[in-house]
Amino acid sequence: MMKLIDKIKEKLSGLVEAFSRYPLTVAFLTAAAVVNAMAIHQDVDYSKYLLTFLVGAFLGFALQAAGERFSDKTSYRIGGMALCLVLTLGYFLIVRQYNSTSMETWIRTSVALFALLITFIWVPVIKSKVTFNQSFMAAFKAFFNSLLFSGVLFIGITLILTAIDLLLFRVSDKAYLHTLNIVGMLFAPIYFLSLIPVYSGVADKNRTSEQLEHNREKVERSSLCPKFLEVLISYIVIPLVTVYTVILIIYIARNITGDFWTDNRLEPMLVSFAIAVILIYILACSLENKFAEWFRKIFPKVLVPIVLFQIVASVLRIQETGVTHGRYYVIIFGIFAAASGILMCFIPVRKNGIIAALLIGFSLFSIIPPGDAFTISRASQVGRLTDTLIENKMLENNTTIPNPSVSEADKKIISDSVNYLAMMEYTQEISYLGEDFDVYEDFFDIFGFYRYEENAYRQDSIYLNLDQQSPIDISDYETFVVANFYIDNEKLDSVITEFENNGKTYTLTRDKTAVSGMLVLSDKTGSELMRIDMKEVFDHFDTSPGGDYQIIKDSMSAAEATFTQENDQAVISLVAMFLAIEKSGSEPIYNGDFYVLVHIKK
Structure with missing residues (x-):
């Protein structure tokens, strides 16, 4: 029992020591937790403030590590804190000028934080008896220890909240997010820092022999591989x-x-x-x-x-x-x-x-800059797009000229470059695209063809939806019905509908023999007037490279969503409400909902 109490005291003293060693880091982490709590409660994007506080926290412990290694003066520590505040403020002034937090900002910041973390591990052992391998092992162990303790703490609090919710009174769903925020943003990093030993440095000359021995033992214990x-x-x-x-x-x-x-x-x-x-x-x-x-x-x-x-x-x-x-x-x-x-x-x-x-x-x-990932990639993709447009005579006097007859290879180059530039929010910087360029709405109008968008896993699966506000012209048809075609066709009735036209009865049915199904129109005697292979319909909407329907949109207009087949007895148009072509397996899987419009010729 006494050993357990001593262990708890040691952990608590380590947390208290972390507060005193890294005051700015603790302050910034607390601010980050508060901002996160506000975002959870208000459902507002505070990412600029969150990133700023994280940068301040990482700068805080990196500069503290440098101070412990190279100086014993209070003025140095105060100067380090001042530098941390100035750099953090400078970062905030940079990111606040943007309307949103772009992917570039997230990546730049993440790489900078990673560099500060490695600095924190490396700086305390520069020209020291303690090696980088030992420092890395101590940080490695501290990370997984803090992860374990934080995970147990979060699970424990979650179980308590669940018990209260089930047995006593209703607990808000956001309570679990707030718990994760406090444990992950505040407890875990502070506990991690509490496990990092004080390495030997210039300040050793001001420490007592007992303090030096305590620090040496903690370094050895922390860097020892279990x-x-x-x-x-x-x-x-x-x-x-x-x-x-x-x-x-x-x-x-x-x-x-x-x-x-x-x-x-x-x-x-x-x-x-x-x-x-x-x-x-x-x-x-x-x-x-x-x-x-x-x-x-x-x-x-x-x-x-x-x-x-x-x-x-x-x-x-x-x-x-x-x-x-x-x-x-x-x-x-x-x-x-x-x-x-x-x-x-x-x-x-x-x-x-x-x-x-x-x-x-x-x-x-x-x-x-100028050798950074984003300056170079932006210049490369803009140059690639511009060169391809000029080669195809689609760019003159800084104005784009639509050209639907561009080769498939160049269509893909244009699409890939525009997709990347749009994802990184660089398109507003390209004058011939315009500041308000929207890759979903404006691509066809500017380039004259629909864009390619390759699936990340190279499966080229297709998902399309009908714009519910798009009007459908039914003036040339006498019958209007909804038909569903799914891979599990056995659960669908074969008869879709029966209808009358000029005193005669007709039937629309599903033929389930084909993989994607058949749509069959027949008269009262059972004579077949028209048969539509639904695979041809789905293939018409195949947007993958080589497909028949080169469009990627969140929603299709009625005209874009229509497939029509005609013979000397009838006209049938299918308007796709929703369709999915799954290409993750060896054979495509076809699923879709369609409006079916039928006209019987006299």
């Missing part, structure tokens, strides 16, 4: 990564003259492999066993050629797609991974801080 983690890394993770590496090498060897250079699926696999190898290498540097030693000797040499192949493949892909921020980061990470692999082959493990410095440098380079 037996569980050692077993996990050495005897489970390393063998799994080895098998994964063998599979990659076999694939590359078999496809080096073909698919390897154009296989988009392989790129994220290679990046994941590089991340895993570098992470495991740093963790394995704290281990002393044959598996860890073998990994440290072999895998840096394996990493370099694989990453070089990935860089070349990504550069070749740029020739087809132009530069995007995603591919920019793939390439720049590949360069970092190759450089890290070379360093790991030659430098001793205690010098791994160089890898951290390299990572910080590449991260900052990727977000600071």
Whole structure:
């Protein structure tokens, strides 16, 4: 019991110490939690303020780590806090000028926060007896400890709220979000910081021998690899990564003259492999066993050629797609991974801080103009779009000229570039598109054809809806009925409707023999007047490359949604209310609801 009480006291004292070590960080995290609570309660976007407070929190603990390592003066700490406030204010003044928080802002900020986190881990051990490997292990353990404690705390509070809701009185659904906000935004990061030891620094000369001994013991305890983690890394993770590496090498060897250079699926696999190898290498540097030693000797040499192949493949892909921020980061990470692999082959493990410095440098380079991911990708995609328009004589005197006869390859280039520029909110900067350009509403009018939009998983599934406000002209038809066609046709009645025209009775039925179904019009005697293969109807609306209906819209007009078939006895028009063409499997799956309009010829 006493041990448990001592443990609780130690944890509480650690939290109190975190408040005193990182006052600005705690203040900014509290502000972020308040902003999040306001957003949950009011359903308002406060993302600019949230990002600002997060930047302040990360700057706070990074500058505090630098202060602990290099100075013992109170003036330095006050100056660091002032610098933190000034930089945070500067960030806010930059983001507040935009109407919304764009994807570019989120990515730039995320990369900057990542760089500050690595700085926080690396700076305390610069030219220190404690290695970067030890500091990284301490941060690694602190992260998962805080994750575990926060998860248990959140689950416990959630169960209490649920019990109150079921047994006592109604609890608002937002209470769970507020709990997640407080635990995730406030408790988890503060608890993480409380587990980070005070490393040796200039201020050691002002500490008592007891304080120095306490700090030294905490550093040793925090940086010691637990037996569980050692077993996990050495005897489970390393063998799994080895098998994964063998599979990659076999694939590359078999496809080096073909698919390897154009296989988009392989790129994220290679990046994941590089991340895993570098992470495991740093963790394995704290281990002393044959598996860890073998990994440290072999895998840096394996990493370099694989990453070089990935860089070349990504550069070749740029020739087809132009530069995007995603591919920019793939390439720049590949360069970092190759450089890290070379360093790991030659430098001793205690010098791994160089890898951290390299990572910080590449991260900052990727977000600071003019060589940053966004300046380069924007210029690349605008240039690619402009060049393609000029080649097809679609741009003169800074004015676009619609051209529906453009080749399919150029249609895709134009569509891909415009899709990317619209996603990144860059289109307002392109004068010939106009400040109010809307990719959904204006694309056809400006370019003369409907845009391509490739599914992220290359499945090219189609989902289209009828604009409910679009009028349907039924003046040329005598019958109007709704018909449904779904993959589970067996649950639908075969007879859709019976109707009379000029004293004769006619029947619309579903023929369920075909995969997508048939629509059959017959007279009273059973003679077939018209048969429509619904696969032809669905294929008409296929918007994937090579399909018949090149349009991507949130909703279709009645004219766009209409498919008509005619013979010498009848005219049938099907107006698609909703349709879905699922292409995730080996065979497409067709589902749809249609208005069916029928005209019987005299």
